Amino acid sequence: MSRLDENETYTLDEFLLYVKEERAELYEGTPVFMAPASFQHENVISNLSKEFGNALEGKSCYVFGSNLQVVFPFKNTKGKDDVVVLPDISIVCDMNKLRNKRCCGAPDLIVEVLSPSTSRNDRLLKRNYYEKAGVKEYLIVDPHNQYIEKYVLHEDTLILEEVYSSENPSFVSTLFPDITFSFKDIFSFGFDDDME
Helix, strand or coil: CCCCCCCCCCCHHHHHHHCCCCCEEEECCEEEECCCCCHHHHHHHHHHHHHHHHHHCCCCCEEECCCCEEEECCCCCCCCCCEEECCCEEEECCHHHEECCEEECCCCEEEEECCCCCHHHHHHHHHHHHHHHCCCEEEEEECCCCEEEEEEEECCEEEEEEEEECCECEEECCCCCCCEEEHHHHCCCCCCHHHC
């Protein structure tokens, strides 16, 4: 076998062996292939990454994009309970988690920017994985409806703490108080929405 088959299940080692050029995640043994992102989606990620990078400059936390594999070792008896995700943005402060070109364990903060093909997974399945793994802050960003949901981990549960929109435009991270930005700076697009 030279590539992943979406109808098969894999252990973590098998998945990492076969996933090469493909952009894929692993949900408890099942590979899920990632569709190309829209211009709007990528622009929001770029704007957020700039804000995070500027706020964390000189600190011992690092901002990563969607090429960083994040591995959650949720082992079951069959060895196929592991999860591998490619969050749109991850902030990692514990450098011991960065090994073998991936993050092994929960980043401190994760951002997922919604798209029609990933919205359900980002809101339900991946949110559950992030909660179980211990991600401290999780942002769900909707570029189409232009809002940001901020979930914060309280006693092992990700709780919706705030929604930022045109009515509540000043974002402040709970985990990283230095990360603040104006809502409009994230959803400013240098192109027509019809290009999506």
